[in-house]
Amino acid sequence: MIDTINLQVRIIDGVPHYPHNFGDEGWYNFQPYKYLFGAQYLWYWSMKPEDRERFPANDWLNFWNGNDPGYPERALQSDLSRIRERAAAMEQDPTTPETVCPMVPCEHLP
Numbered sequence: 001m002i003d004t005i006n007l008q009v010r011i012i013d014g015v016p017h018y019p020h021n022f023g024d025e026g027w028y029n030f031q032p033y034k035y036l037f038g039a040q041y042l043w044y045w046s047m048k049p050e051d052r053e054r055f056p057a058n059d060w061l062n063f064w065n066g067n068d069p070g071y072p073e074r075a076l077q078s079d080l081s082r083i084r085e086r087a088a089a090m091e092q093d094p095t096t097p098e099t100v101c102p103m104v105p106c107e108h109l110p
Contacts, residue, residue: 002042002054005035 019027039054063071
């Protein structure tokens with residue numbers, strides 16, 4: 001299906017555009033990048049080289065292919081940093097239950 005969608009390519013101002021939606025009037029929402037929804041999952045399930053070629057490389061794939069042994073540590077550090085930032089934002093949040101959910105009477109809040 002991914003290939004069928006991408007075969008509907010249109011050249012707009014000299015640039016290939018691919019549809020991302022289909023409706024009563026046919027293909028629409030043409031974008032300057034291929035339709036890729038589900039391409040990575042398809043490759044996970046099939047492990048066929050032709051399915052892998054449907055989507056661009058990323059850090060995880062580079063690691064998976066043996067080209068970036070430091071990726072897991074960087075990814076973990078990035079995730080831990082994001083957790084610290086979000087926890088700090090929660091601690092600094094000045095809102096109260098009443099300002100977050102003004103339609104709920106305070107006596108109904110935990």
